Amino acid sequence: MTVTDIFKDFINDKGLRWTPQREIIMQVFSKSETHLTAEEIFNITIQQNSSIGIATVYRTMALLCEAGLAREGTNLYGKITFEPLYQRKQHDHLICTQCGIILEFEHPLIDKYRKDICLQHDFILQSHRMDLYGTCKDCTPTLPPNSPSS
Amino acid sequence: MTVTDIFKDFINDKGLRWTPQREIIMQVFSKSETHLTAEEIFNITIQQNSSIGIATVYRTMALLCEAGLAREGTNLYGKITFEPLYQRKQHDHLICTQCGIILEFEHPLIDKYRKDICLQHDFILQSHRMDLYGTCKDCTPTLPPNSPSS
DNA sequence: CTGTCTGCAAACTATTTGCATCCCT
DNA sequence: AGGGATGCAAATAGTTTGCAGACAG
Numbered sequence: 001m002t003v004t005d006i007f008k009d010f011i012n013d014k015g016l017r018w019t020p021q022r023e024i025i026m027q028v029f030s031k032s033e034t035h036l037t038a039e040e041i042f043n044i045t046i047q048q049n050s051s052i053g054i055a056t057v058y059r060t061m062a063l064l065c066e067a068g069l070a071r072e073g074t075n076l077y078g079k080i081t082f083e084p085l086y087q088r089k090q091h092d093h094l095i096c097t098q099c100g101i102i103l104e105f106e107h108p109l110i111d112k113y114r115k116d117i118c119l120q121h122d123f124i125l126q127s128h129r130m131d132l133y134g135t136c137k138d139c140t141p142t143l144p145p146n147s148p149s150s
Numbered sequence: 151m152t153v154t155d156i157f158k159d160f161i162n163d164k165g166l167r168w169t170p171q172r173e174i175i176m177q178v179f180s181k182s183e184t185h186l187t188a189e190e191i192f193n194i195t196i197q198q199n200s201s202i203g204i205a206t207v208y209r210t211m212a213l214l215c216e217a218g219l220a221r222e223g224t225n226l227y228g229k230i231t232f233e234p235l236y237q238r239k240q241h242d243h244l245i246c247t248q249c250g251i252i253l254e255f256e257h258p259l260i261d262k263y264r265k266d267i268c269l270q271h272d273f274i275l276q277s278h279r280m281d282l283y284g285t286c287k288d289c290t291p292t293l294p295p296n297s298p299s300s
Numbered sequence: 301c302t303g304t305c306t307g308c309a310a311a312c313t314a315t316t317t318g319c320a321t322c323c324c325t
Numbered sequence: 326a327g328g329g330a331t332g333c334a335a336a337t338a339g340t341t342t343g344c345a346g347a348c349a350g
Contacts, residue, residue, distance in 0.1 A: 017304060017349050038340080053307040058340065074224045078315090079339070094273050103271060110263045114282060117255050122287040123244050130280040132264060137272040167324050167329060188315080203332040208315065228340090229314070 003030045003069060003086045010067040024048050025060040026069075034102055035073060035081040073129065076100060090128075096136035103136065153180045153219060153236045160217040174198050175210040176219075184252055185223055185231040223279065226250060242279075246286035253286065 007026050011018050028044045029036065038061060042054045061082050064070035073081045076097065092110070094103040110130075118125040157176050161168050178194045179186065188211060192204045211232050214220035223231045226247065242260070244253040260280075268275045 015304090019305065019349075021306070051307070054339095055308080055341075056306060059305085074228070078224070078230065080228065094268070094271055096273075097276065103273070105267050105271070107263050107267055110260050113257050113260045117257055118244070118282060118284065121244055121253060121255070122290065123246075123253070123282070124285040124290060125282055126247065126284040128280065128282045130278065132268060132273070132275055132278045134268065134276040135274040140272065140274060165329090169324070169330065171331070201332075204314095205316075205333080206331060209330085 006086070007064065007067055007069060011063070016063075020049065021045075021052055021056050022060050022063070024052065025057055026064060029061070029064065029070065029082065030084055030086060032084060035075065035083045037075065037079045037081050039079075041082070071127070092130040092132070094132050094134070094136065096139055097133050098135055098139035101136055101138075156236070157214065157217055157219060161213070166213075170199065171195075171202050171206050172210050172213070174202065175207055176214060179211070179214065179220065179232065180234055180236060182234060185225065185233045187225065187229045187231050189229075191232070221277075243281045244286065245281050245283050246289055247283050248285055248289035251286055251288075 004023065004026065007022075008018055011022065024045050025041060028041055028048075032041075038054060038057050041061070042052070042057045045052050045057065061070060061072075064082070065072055069084070069086050070082045071085050073083055075081045076095070089106060090111075091104040091106045094105060095101075096103075114128060115125065117123075154173065154176060157172075158168055161172065174195050175191060178191055178198075182191075188204060188207050191211070192202070192207045195202050195207065211220060211222075214232070215222055219234070219236050220232045221235055223233055225231045226245070239256060240261075241254040241256045244255060245251075246253075264278060265275065267273075
């Protein structure tokens with residue numbers, strides 16, 4: 001059962017049609033390890049089929065979200081991004097505000113306490129998003145050894 | 151030392167000018183307990199000064215963010231929102247996807263593990279955002295007592 | 301064949317910017 | 326007086342929508 005199969009089933013079950021555009025877009029997207037904007041997905045897809053329009057990317061991504069295979073978000077610049085959800089552990093993000101890189105992590109206890117909180121508030125948790133913003137290892141200026149303490 | 155004082159100092163220190171518009175916008179904003187969009191802030195301010203333009207709201211909110219008194223975010227509909235930061239404990243959010251209400255909570259252990267994670271990744275934490283999405287107490291359909299188990 | 305999909309371009313919406321004028325300092 | 330601040334309107338930028346033709350089933 002591949003991601004493509006799942007999406008194809010979803011499309012069929014809704015009485016929609018399986019098209020080359022939908023297949024390409026979903027493949028490009030599901031290969032990605034990071035959060036992509038519609039434009040980024042579009043730029044990759046047109047390398048494989050130069051006649052795809054960005055409207056189709058948006059329309060297909062909406063279907064992928066509906067199918068539970070993708071999730072919408074917003075990047076540092078306010079653009080909509082899509083995050084692959086298929087067969088991925090739930091995780092949280094470290095986002096470097098210098099270079100924009102997104103690192104992933106998970107922490108079982110954070111997860112546990114998250115659920116506790118929801119119980120305490122009679123809140124039925126559907127999903128969550130936790131992003132930690134800061135400076136990643138590579139963007140942290142490291143003082144050279146013996147550097148003057150100006 | 152009120153919020154207004156802090157903002158006024160910030161404005162002065164930058165060699166900028168204290169204007170009625172800035173004062174009104176900042177007061178409207180700092181009275182708010184929730185996340186507001188620019189338009190919401192605008193709608194309240196024009197009740198006090200009908201000639202304020204929305205561009206000024208955006209410009210003033212940018213200053214408040216720079217001053218560390220506000221923080222930008224995105225609501226369920228993709229619009230930019232502003233969250234007051236002054237003299238408020240850091241906290242996380244429970245966001246009801248039905249009615250949009252935002253409940254706040256804090257959990258010291260989640261906070262501790264968040265910091266641990268950053269240490270492990272040589273990541274210098276500047277800020278974070280954790281939003282839990284789901285259904286709040288009031289929007290949860292409760293079965294009447296003795297309801298049939300259809 | 302039928303009705304969905306597509307690409308295109310136009311429409312929208314939220315946000316930003318240019319500019320003449322205003323008004324703090 | 327001088328230069329930042331404002332409101333307006335126009336410009337952007339991202340996303341959505343309408344439509345005629347293409348095409349899956």
